[in-house]
Amino acid sequence: EKGTYPHFMLKEIDEQPFVMRKIIREYQTENNELKLDQNIRQAMNSCDRIYIIAAGTSYHAGLVGKEFIEKLANVPVEVHIASEFSYNMPLLSEKPLFIFISQSGETADSRAVLVKIKEMGHPALTITNVPGSTLSREADYTLNLYAGPEIAVASTKAYTAQIAVLAILAVDTAKTKGLPLDFDPMQELAIVANAMEVLTDQKEAIEDLARKYLHTARNAFFIGRSVDYHVCLEAALKLKEISYIQAEGFAGGELKHGTIALIEEGTPVIAIATQENVNYSIRGNVQEVVARGANDMVISMKGLERDTDAFVIPHVHELLTPLVSVVPLQLLSYYAALHRDCDVDKPRNLAKSVTVE
Numbered sequence: 001e002k003g004t005y006p007h008f009m010l011k012e013i014d015e016q017p018f019v020m021r022k023i024i025r026e027y028q029t030e031n032n033e034l035k036l037d038q039n040i041r042q043a044m045n046s047c048d049r050i051y052i053i054a055a056g057t058s059y060h061a062g063l064v065g066k067e068f069i070e071k072l073a074n075v076p077v078e079v080h081i082a083s084e085f086s087y088n089m090p091l092l093s094e095k096p097l098f099i100f101i102s103q104s105g106e107t108a109d110s111r112a113v114l115v116k117i118k119e120m121g122h123p124a125l126t127i128t129n130v131p132g133s134t135l136s137r138e139a140d141y142t143l144n145l146y147a148g149p150e151i152a153v154a155s156t157k158a159y160t161a162q163i164a165v166l167a168i169l170a171v172d173t174a175k176t177k178g179l180p181l182d183f184d185p186m187q188e189l190a191i192v193a194n195a196m197e198v199l200t201d202q203k204e205a206i207e208d209l210a211r212k213y214l215h216t217a218r219n220a221f222f223i224g225r226s227v228d229y230h231v232c233l234e235a236a237l238k239l240k241e242i243s244y245i246q247a248e249g250f251a252g253g254e255l256k257h258g259t260i261a262l263i264e265e266g267t268p269v270i271a272i273a274t275q276e277n278v279n280y281s282i283r284g285n286v287q288e289v290v291a292r293g294a295n296d297m298v299i300s301m302k303g304l305e306r307d308t309d310a311f312v313i314p315h316v317h318e319l320l321t322p323l324v325s326v327v328p329l330q331l332l333s334y335y336a337a338l339h340r341d342c343d344v345d346k347p348r349n350l351a352k353s354v355t356v357e
């Protein structure tokens with residue numbers, strides 16, 4: 001039920017702080033230890049490489065998950081688009097573990113890969129919002145997202161839930177391996193939940209940005225570096241999916257290799273700046289597009305902000321910034337679509353769950 005909300009998408013964006021808190025509760029024991037199936041621990045510890053398989057937004061969550069697993073748990077990870085992997089399988093390692101990320105658990109492209117790798121005898125873990133779904137039943141293990149039903153075609157709370165669960169999985173693996181960790185994931189996720197609440201309370205400011213930058217835009221570009229780049233891909237998908245504005249996410253450093261040719265007077269360029277080690281470089285990229293007439297909107301994180309930034313998100317742990325930076329971008333897409341009279345919850349040509357190839 002939508003309740004007092006005009007759209008499911010807006011309701012689901014607002015539910016994200018509660019989903020974070022639910023995940024914290026579900027993945028924690030009474031003694032504040034991480035709670036995870038021993039078989040999953042065993043699978044994570046005995047593999048030599050992880051293959052994340054997903055589509056759309058879930059693929060974008062996988063890109064963020066790779067960062068966690070490699071940086072915290074020290075296991076190499078490849079992230080693959082399901083439909084590509086099925087017809088063009090890369091060389092596999094000796095002891096692969098497959099992780100399927102799927103909100104619905106019914107995506108045909110991902111299932112096709114699951115069927116193939118099961119035939120080959122490889123283990124599979126599904127991370128899904130729907131416990132009894134096909135991908136959950138057919139995999140060896142399941143991790144639940146606890147996001148509650150996601151009705152809007154544009155995925156929002158499932159994306160942040162996927163990232164949170166991947167962070168917990170990575171930290172848990174690091175702990176079982178006895179690797180050093182300098183942060184408590186549950187405490188950091190609680191900080192994230194509070195930050196999300198601050199952002200969902202700033203709808204008017206974000207609606208103004210949507211009006212100012214996107215109301216009549218034909219196209220829009222999102223630029224970022226490192227994990228911000230992954231969020232750019234997700235932000236661009238969200239915007240194109242519901243507002244029909246042609247949108248692309250680019251790695252800041254790639255601009256000069258071609259993309260900058262697209263920048264004209266007034267082209268909206270939205271830059272994400274949440275990572276200290278690339279803050280200087282992404283600022284340089286913003287200067288480059290501004291010099292070509294771009295209408296720049298920088299979304300930065302507290303502590304890294306500059307006076308001219310359009311929007312500043314609260315400070316969170318630098319690995320977890322996608323959970324927070326994505327919220328104003330989800331809202332930006334929502335308002336852009338709303339102002340352009342698009343059907344926000346049911347965009348044209350799209351189904352919530354893509355169960356055919």
Ligand code: M6R
Pocket residue numbers: 055056057058101102103104105106107110153154155156237238241352353354
């Ligand atoms: O249910 P899944 O997570 O497997 O779905 C994958 C994609 O179809 C889905 O994320 C799609 O990209 C969304 N509509 C994006 O908002």
